[in-house]
Amino acid sequence: MFKTATKIGITSLLRRRTRSALLILMIAVSLWGLLFIEGIYDGMTEQMIANAIRSDSGHISIFADGYRLNPDLSRWIENTIELDEFLNERQQIKSTVARLKQDGLVATAHYSRGIAILGIDLEREANHSHLEGYLRHGELNFGERQRGAIIGFKLAKKLKVAIGNKIILSAQNSAGEMASTALKVKGIIKTHNMAFDENAVFIAAAKARELLSMPTGISQIAISIANEGEIASLQQQLQEEFPNLTIKRWDELYPALQQSRVLMAGFKQVINIIIFSIAALGIFGVMLVSVLERMREFGIMLAIGTKFSQIGIIILVEASILGCAGFGLGALAGFSTLYYFKIYGLDLSVFSSALDEFGLDAITYAIIRPDYFFTALAAIILASVFSIIIPLRILKKTKPVDAINAI
């Protein structure tokens, strides 16, 4: 019976091929557009998160107790040897990086502003954050005498400095006294993390220790791990082992980015509702007209003893063919487009200044997740089922003999 229902469905759709083709095209184009938006938006969200993890927090960050509330030099991680040993033993850890941080002031001949001074081990930082990917001008090198500084592109713009220009860093040292040092800009980076691009000056760890009179201790250890699924368990292990330290996941440090993911999940629901609505309304319209036009045909079937449920299957098969054909075409077009932008990226450089504000690259790489397609298919199947309820109710109310006599 299902084979016959399918044949009746396909033949009926072919008899009304223009109408069927237009509906399939409408579903396909809508699905294609929505899949594109979903993949690109997902790509943007994940890019913001990746930039924050890569440039600052890692997957997990370790701070001295109380540092998050009062980030000054009186709260630093002292026992780094024990901590290093613990981290080195963990197979899941990809890389770690230690930073010495202090708020300070950067000044040029024309301008000065508050910034964060970050003393880093350039080699480890490059390995951890892949800094070379962020470099826009100059080089990743503090120089032989370590008198170089790497600054964010926005800060460079505000200070009106270029490679080789001099800047003066001032900060309160561990003794509570103001200390200053003159450095040359060696590199300008663009991390897409506003906190860094606008407010950070990277200097050599040794230079930072000298400036801040901090021979030992660090402010932050950022940890990058291979499998994101192990973040929570590693955080727990660290917290149990080092109860006097503050262990924070990236989403605790950047709750707004985690919110973006939540927002993305909500956005996906909205997209699925749109897909459902478009498919349901489109299929409903076509099926309603189709049922009304074929009242006589269905009347004959009922008269010779076809069960109403079997008529329902015939109509459902027809609606599903429309929905699935639209899905197939839209999914193929959506997948192809997203695959292209996954490989080559979507160049949005015309909006680069706006994107910078959100911590986004000018080129956004799309993401393709199987759930885009599964949920869209589920929405379309559901829409196919819902769309035939009213046509079936109309048919149910009609007596076979009246349906046969319908013109």
Place this chain on the structure above:
Amino acid sequence: MSDFLKIQQINKTFQPDKEVRIEALQDINLEIEAGDFVVISGPSGSGKTTLLNIVGGLENATGGTVILDGQNVTGLAEKELSHLRRNHIGFIFQAYNLIPVLNVRENIEFIMKLQGTTQRACDQGVEEIAKKLHIDDLLKKLPHQLSGGQQQRVAVARAVAAEPKLILADEPTANLDSQNAATLMDMLEHLNQHEGITIIFSSHDPMVIERAKHSIVLKDGKVVSNERFN
């Protein structure tokens, strides 16, 4: 022979709540034996089609009962009526009423599939019926590719495919020329005589009426004549 079909006090009123009520059938009482070959005749509007529809469970009577092979048809729910039509009654309509998107083979086997017959049995059944009704060369054609006479022969084949106890044919020859009408009547007569199927058909064509074994004449919704011929 026993009474296969008992029609008792059947009334049918259209628009019963309106001022202009149409009394389509009034106090119809009929008894039809198994294997009978019955014609219901009468002028247009006499109630022939309404009576056939009520017997076939396609329409509800306003009053009275129809007992088909011991079963009260008038008291059945739509689901049970659908079962009755599928398994015990074959229909032949004036306008052929084949399913337009299915070819001849599929139209014939459609009813068999509704009954849950396997594909193999369907194929065998269709071949047999098609040969018997001389439509075996038409099996792959769609209804719109057939002449009126050919379509009506396919409609007969579809009605027979269900192996019904009763075939109801509403003016089956009305749209056919005399030659095709005669061929169709030969077919129905053959099914009646050789398969033992009870056939009730309506007509006002004298050539068709004279071939019946049992003639019922309706006028203004009433039986005016009920004769059996030997």
